[in-house]
Amino acid sequence: MWWWAYPSQPGVCWDSRRAAPYDVHDQSDPDVPVGTRGDRYDCYCIRIEEMRQSVRIIVQCPNQMPSGMIKADDRKLCPPSRSRMKLSMESCAV
Numbered sequence: 496m497w498w499w500a501y502p503s504q505p506g507v508c509w510d511s512r513r514a515a516p517y518d519v520h521d522q523s524d525p526d527v528p529v530g531t532r533g534d535r536y537d538c539y540c541i542r543i544e545e546m547r548q549s550v551r552i553i554v555q556c557p558n559q560m561p562s563g564m565i566k567a568d569d570r571k572l573c574p575p576s577r578s579r580m581k582l583s584m585e586s587c588a589v
């Protein structure tokens with residue numbers, strides 16, 4: 496399922512990240528930019544603030560990631576560690 500944050504309408508406080516959160520969006524805390532004038536400059540300011548809020552979410556993500564090594568279990572995507580490969584020629588199949 497895909498969700499997009501459509502351009503905000505002036506004076507409407509609605510954000511898809513809060514209305515239907517998925518993945519880590521329910522753990523992040525973005526502010527919803529709301530315009531009051533409805534002119535092009537207001538839309539521009541909303542877009543700039545939306546980008547700032549996106550950066551704020553990106554900065555919050557590393558703090559919420561689990562510690563330790565993160566690696567896929569699929570050997571076709573991520574080869575085994577060097578020490579494990581040096582054990583035997585068949586270690587890639589293990």
